[in-house]
Amino acid sequence: MGRYVARRLLQMIPVFLGTTLLIFLMVHSLPGDPVLAMFGDKGADPATIAAKRHELGLDKPEWQQYLLYMRDMLLHADFGTQIRNGLPVTEVLGDAFPITLQLAALAFAIELIFGIGLGIIGGLRAGRMADNMILVFTLLIISIPVFVLGFIIKMVFAFNLGWIKPNVSPVPAWDELIAPAIVLGGLSLAYVARLTRTSMAENLRADYMRTAVAKGLPRRRVIGVHLMRNSMIPVITFLGTDIGALMGGAIVTESIFNIKGVGGVIAESISRREGATLVGLVTILVIVYLVTSLLIDLLYAVLDPRIRYA
């Protein structure tokens, strides 16, 4: 177990470096110049621009820039400075991240509760009316693109019924985020429901289920412990990879409901060629992704003792 964790942590290093390097190179190969953009249409004399470029370290070769960036990030937790307004990237992200985190957490809770709930109903009544209705519902949700769902919800609940505000306030309260969270988590909810349903319907016929019933265990225990525990592995795998995806996917939801989270920061830094901000953001998302996937793998052993780590 300890060896396994150590090996996984070591494997994370090249992936972490590779991903940050890839996004770094991608952002730096974008056309356009952030320093020129800073001066707008008027422009500035070449000496000023050169000085500014030197100050920001943009005159060095790209590999040096990457190494310096990584050094500052790893040693000083310094993610660089936004070129446009001189604010440290950590500060910009510090303002935006909590809001996205709040939104993602709410979406995750919705997908967990309703996704698994619908999945259990479908799985236990496989092939019957309720199952078919859940199947149709999830297929529909999967087919409707996130932004279309967002606009439908906005149109119906904000414009026609007036139950929610069309735009979320700058520092949103939890209840304001419910509608956006449904939009953000809807797709995952459908997948969670389907995975749970498939996995449960399959395991219902497993030998250990027959044994558990034959032993005379109460139905509650058979389903709650024996069936659930064995059916949750694919679901948990999906939920794990989804945490990162929810935060990355918040771009669309945030733009629909005017939420001031990382989505706006991402869109803005892409159009302004703010490489440092983007790389910082992606780095955080990659760390979240790597850590959750490790945790998920470790969770397997808890759910299924047959799984051992070499």
Next chain:
Amino acid sequence: MPDVTKTAAAVEEAVATPSVDAPAPAAQQEKARSLWGDAWADLRRNPYFIVSSVLISVLLLISAWPTLFTSASPTVGDLVHHFLSKPELGSIGSPDWLGYDQQGRSVYARLIHGTRASIIVGVCVTAIVTVLGGIMGMISGYFGGKIDAVLSRVTDIFFGIPFLLGAMVVLQAFVERTVWVVVFALAFLGWTQITRVMRGSVITVKQADYVHAAKALGAGTTRILFRHILPNAMAPVIVVATIALGGYISAEATLSYLGLGLAAPTVSWGVDISAGVAQIRVAPHVLLWPSIMLSITVLAFIMLGEAVRNALDPKLR
């Protein structure tokens, strides 16, 4: 696009698919059918398969010959038909049918002509991703060891970048964003999913007896890979690819909505949806119809994938 990353679920489901140890070419016995023959017999009776393949055939027909369905131009507008002239539902097939957009262009004509962009993006990205990811996954899974370790880390690196975010950065690098640029951006980040599925599938298949038998008989690596491994490892890949195709179509629309996908002169559903957003309160039909078409198309491909999955994996029933 989140839609596509979400197909990770499909990956899990497909990977969970046990190796279907079908007897390879089984022409000797009269009754024995191959895995694919069985699946085909199954598919023909599946209503989901029938509905989705009819829908997809119609969509392909529309994208190949849009002029069969409407004679109105998607780009010429007449301001006499201001977008406030709402749809006239009685006149099916005429340019008036679904109303007009802000510039007096027929929403119906744009709907028909916009089909091509979505279908091209979906089909091309899926084709590239399947070939590229399939080869990577096959090499990784079959040879194992160091090759696998390196390829898997490369896959992880690309997988770690959030799909939508990565595609946005790639697209930003192009001034003129044609359909092919969008195809490139989506394929650049999309192949990892197929690689993972293929790798898992090949690892299960390569332990099968017929592979050992072929090796013992002295078959070469290429022959084993293409004659024995590939046909038996393809099933989960095809399922994931079909479902992902819908996801790519929706990804294209999402990027266009964000202003980073296809742009104005190109006629596409995504372009129309993003234009319709501004008038959502005055003229919701401009936004609604392309959204409905988009959702139906995605639904058709997802249903097809589901049907194929059920046919290939009888255990799920």
